[in-house]
Amino acid sequence: MKHVNIVIVGAGIAGSILAAQLPDHLSVMVLDKKRLDGHPDSFKKPCGGLIAPDAQRSLAKLGLTIPKDVLASPQIFSVTTVDLPVKLTRHYQRFYLNVHRHKLDVWLASLIPEHVEVMDQSVVTKIQPHDDYVDIEYHRNQTTHHIRCDYCIGADGANSITRSATHAPKIRQYMAIQHHFPLHNTQPFLGCFFDESITDSYGWFGVKDDVLELGAALPLTDSLKRFEQLKSSLLTMGYPLDQPIFKEACLVNSPKSLKEIYLGEKRVLLIGEAAGWISPSSLEGLSYAIDSAIMASKALVQKDPLVSYTHLTRFLKVKIKLKQWKSLVLYTPLFRRWVMRSGLSSIQKIKESADSLHIVHGKAGKK
Numbered sequence: 308m309k310h311v312n313i314v315i316v317g318a319g320i321a322g323s324i325l326a327a328q329l330p331d332h333l334s335v336m337v338l339d340k341k342r343l344d345g346h347p348d349s350f351k352k353p354c355g356g357l358i359a360p361d362a363q364r365s366l367a368k369l370g371l372t373i374p375k376d377v378l379a380s381p382q383i384f385s386v387t388t389v390d391l392p393v394k395l396t397r398h399y400q401r402f403y404l405n406v407h408r409h410k411l412d413v414w415l416a417s418l419i420p421e422h423v424e425v426m427d428q429s430v431v432t433k434i435q436p437h438d439d440y441v442d443i444e445y446h447r448n449q450t451t452h453h454i455r456c457d458y459c460i461g462a463d464g465a466n467s468i469t470r471s472a473t474h475a476p477k478i479r480q481y482m483a484i485q486h487h488f489p490l491h492n493t494q495p496f497l498g499c500f501f502d503e504s505i506t507d508s509y510g511w512f513g514v515k516d517d518v519l520e521l522g523a524a525l526p527l528t529d530s531l532k533r534f535e536q537l538k539s540s541l542l543t544m545g546y547p548l549d550q551p552i553f554k555e556a557c558l559v560n561s562p563k564s565l566k567e568i569y570l571g572e573k574r575v576l577l578i579g580e581a582a583g584w585i586s587p588s589s590l591e592g593l594s595y596a597i598d599s600a601i602m603a604s605k606a607l608v609q610k611d612p613l614v615s616y617t618h619l620t621r622f623l624k625v626k627i628k629l630k631q632w633k634s635l636v637l638y639t640p641l642f643r644r645w646v647m648r649s650g651l652s653s654i655q656k657i658k659e660s661a662d663s664l665h666i667v668h669g670k671a672g673k674k
């Protein structure tokens with residue numbers, strides 16, 4: 308059986324960054340189920356594709372600048388926040404970069420150096436951790452392959468097979484459903500919706516070129532029904548939702564407590580969302596994926612990588628704790644409404660554009 312130093316499961320954000328950061332004296336293999344040549348038919352991760360300031364900082368630390376073709380149009384500088392049950396609307400300034408998520412993944416994977424063996428269209432089906440090595444089974448081209456490694460890194464996202472091969476505790480999960488609609492003549496905007504009768508997380512609107520994306524993180528029970536309920540609430544308020552041209556869904560992690568974050572055991576390390584590194588308040592995960600990958604790359608050259616990784620990521624845990632407190636305010640209707648009514652940090656739009664639906668229908672929320 309082939310034996311390498313490190314196998315990285317997943318060439319998403321975390322996996323690609325780690326593969327690019329590891330020193331070239333290590334033999335490294337990356338396995339991912341999607342095609343990395345950008346082929347439109349391959350698996351695509353559903354994502355809002357917004358790069359928050361924290362993730363921009365993480366990219367800056369790596370000296371990375373985003374190529375033009377990864378950027379989506381337009382770049383929007385405010386988020387319209389709506390509390391649906393009380394129809395309360397506020398606008399908040401935000402500093403996101405709007406990108407095509409799949410193109411971001413493909414670009415980051417293209418930065419993996421040549422000494423790393425990258426196997427796309429490879430689905431990992433079994434991981435067996437032992438004291439001194441890890442055995443991995445994957446399927447590629449209708450053939451089953453086996454590989455042994457010194458360390459296996461789970462960078463395989465929310466539905467991580469690597470995490471399930473360990474004794475990791477259960478992590479809170481939502482079903483993220485996203486539908487794409489034609490944008491028509493509506494002025495592009497970013498939106499964020501709260502309605503505790505639908506979800507104790509939130510829903511969002513985003514725009515990528517001429518497509519409007521409506522998404523929501525929903526409890527696992529009745530998620531589709533809840534999504535339809537959100538859609539009909541938004542339709543009643545005049546939002547532009549025709550027939551969807553594309554539908555997608557996936558699990559998203561949202562750690563309720565720090566105990567749900569699991570860094571690994573024996574010779575398995577978890578990075579990115581597989582570990583539970585994602586903000587429970589906004590579901591921003593890109594900065595955590597990048598930062599945890601950088602920290603794992605430093606840990607993997609130490610004598611005891613798990614001990615070192617645990618030490619290096621202690622500040623990420625503090626950050627998650629702060630986000631957990633923030634989510635208490637955001638997702639408790641009383642607190643949220645108090646903050647929104649106070650107008651704290653909100654911006655007053657001087658003039659709504661004539662083709663903005665908020666004006667056309669005049670019923671998208673109280674100002």
Ligand SMILES: Cc1cc2nc3c(=O)[nH]c(=O)nc-3n(C[C@H](O)[C@H](O)[C@H](O)COP(=O)(O)OP(=O)(O)OC[C@H]3O[C@@H](n4cnc5c(N)ncnc54)[C@H](O)[C@@H]3O)c2cc1C
Pocket residue numbers: 316317318319320321322338339340341350352353354355356357358359362429430431432462463464465466467468483484485522557558559578579580581584585590591592593594596
């Ligand atoms: C709907 C939605 C919207 C989001 N929007 C944003 C946003 O706007 N901004 C933000 O910062 N965060 C957002 N997030 C969170 C963010 O997408 C994740 O936290 C981030 O992608 C995590 O990166 P990762 O590398 O850990 O995992 P992923 O990006 O999920 O990558 C995992 C990789 O592993 C591969 N893989 C999985 N299982 C296997 C297997 N068995 N075999 C082989 N390969 C496998 C997948 O193909 C994938 O390439 C969103 C999440 C969701 C669900």
